[in-house]
Amino acid sequence: MNFLIPLQVKKAIQILNDNGFEAYIVGGCVRDFLLNLTPSDFDITTSALPEEILSTFSDYKTIETGLKHGTVTVVIESMHLEITTYRVDGEYKNNRHPDEVFFTRNLKEDLKRRDFTVNAMAYHPQEGLIDCFNGQDDLRNKIIRCVGEPEKRFTEDALRILRAMRFASVLGFNVEEKTFDAACKLKQLINNISSERINSELNKLLLGESCLEILNNFKEIIFEFIPELKPLDGFSQNNIFHIYDMYMHTLVSVASCPENIILRLTMLFHDIGKPDTYTEDENGIGHCYGHAKISEEKARIILRRLKYDNHTISTVTTLIRYHDADIALTEKAVKRWLNKTGEENFRLLLEVKRADTRALSEHIIEERLKYFDEILLILKKINEENQCFSLKDLAVNGKDVIEKTGSKGAETGIILKMLLNKVMENELENDVTSLLNYAKTIDLSRLL
Ligand code: ATP
Numbered sequence: 001m002n003f004l005i006p007l008q009v010k011k012a013i014q015i016l017n018d019n020g021f022e023a024y025i026v027g028g029c030v031r032d033f034l035l036n037l038t039p040s041d042f043d044i045t046t047s048a049l050p051e052e053i054l055s056t057f058s059d060y061k062t063i064e065t066g067l068k069h070g071t072v073t074v075v076i077e078s079m080h081l082e083i084t085t086y087r088v089d090g091e092y093k094n095n096r097h098p099d100e101v102f103f104t105r106n107l108k109e110d111l112k113r114r115d116f117t118v119n120a121m122a123y124h125p126q127e128g129l130i131d132c133f134n135g136q137d138d139l140r141n142k143i144i145r146c147v148g149e150p151e152k153r154f155t156e157d158a159l160r161i162l163r164a165m166r167f168a169s170v171l172g173f174n175v176e177e178k179t180f181d182a183a184c185k186l187k188q189l190i191n192n193i194s195s196e197r198i199n200s201e202l203n204k205l206l207l208g209e210s211c212l213e214i215l216n217n218f219k220e221i222i223f224e225f226i227p228e229l230k231p232l233d234g235f236s237q238n239n240i241f242h243i244y245d246m247y248m249h250t251l252v253s254v255a256s257c258p259e260n261i262i263l264r265l266t267m268l269f270h271d272i273g274k275p276d277t278y279t280e281d282e283n284g285i286g287h288c289y290g291h292a293k294i295s296e297e298k299a300r301i302i303l304r305r306l307k308y309d310n311h312t313i314s315t316v317t318t319l320i321r322y323h324d325a326d327i328a329l330t331e332k333a334v335k336r337w338l339n340k341t342g343e344e345n346f347r348l349l350l351e352v353k354r355a356d357t358r359a360l361s362e363h364i365i366e367e368r369l370k371y372f373d374e375i376l377l378i379l380k381k382i383n384e385e386n387q388c389f390s391l392k393d394l395a396v397n398g399k400d401v402i403e404k405t406g407s408k409g410a411e412t413g414i415i416l417k418m419l420l421n422k423v424m425e426n427e428l429e430n431d432v433t434s435l436l437n438y439a440k441t442i443d444l445s446r447l448l
């Protein structure tokens, strides 16, 4: 076992040891090393009390990050290192935060308060791995297991329920049976977790390699904080295009799109309006006319509740609004779409449509995917030929139009839009003379 620990981290450990304290790297970085992944950050745990950390590093810049919880940030050669005193958590309040924490000089006590066995290992460059709860075995067997009694650990801090799901999704692990049972049993405690924390765990979960399995196996927990998804579960679509029920279709589409959170959220909510709009025709075939609009409205409410930022909300809801719309295979049609959504969102919309397609019946997938390839070819041609599809690309602006036609107020905007339409329909060249000559022929008295 030879971990590539940054020199600054080794130095911090050495300095603490030289001053008579124990010190180890701990938690996520040890787990990531053992998985041959590059750790994103390094946490150091030590027997030194916060004041002792401060005095040990008196020659260095230190920041009192969370002194009450025992954390000091030390800057060594421009690297910010979080050093935390071995700690035992006191009574938990509200299923989230310990009321108080106690410091200890015993490493095992500190490892014991950590959430999962794979996150409860420490490592020292000379001593090697400290693994009191068989974390290494669980890593090898790809298992997420609580340290100690799962029910107790989830009751202390219900965020751990979502963390278990997130780690299982990201690492492609299974959740050990007792841990799983306790998570399901205590799912209502999720209601005590802040929306911001749910948001950040949900994002990581959705981007994980096993998101489909986790969203399915833990659906009862997902429905606890997104109850709007529950009606999709087991709802048959009764339509030859579909082989899955609405919930499974949703999950397959989530897992079928690129690892981009905007796309994954869009897929998670794109059909959420289907149960409300479901009808059967005289042949018993299911339809959900107008579901995109209901999905959009519900998604907006959910995303606001989960405190997503405005850009995410507006992009996701736009993509949901159009996810089921037809895009004709013509330059004119594609330009109209580009005008409506902008190129970036149009490309995302194509990804949404691809993911939606991959979650349909086998027999139509290939043909539909080819269709989207053709749309991309049209888009490429439009770009290569620098074809105009927005007002900013038009060869004339409002000032030109006013000068030429004498238009006033809202008239100018209407004329510009008319010119743009003519250009997008290939009925007018995008050059100043043809545009302004045409503008001159417009009868202003009939505009407003
Ligand atoms: P990543 O940083 O990749 O999300 P991580 O395991 O480093 O994963 P952090 O949130 O950075 O996760 O936490 C660092 C360590 O602190 C964890 O590995 C775990 O040992 C402990 N920990 C974090 N959150 C909790 C919690 N809610 N309950 C118990 N221990 C926790």
Ligand code: MG
Pocket: 028, 029, 041
């Ligand atoms: Mg971390």
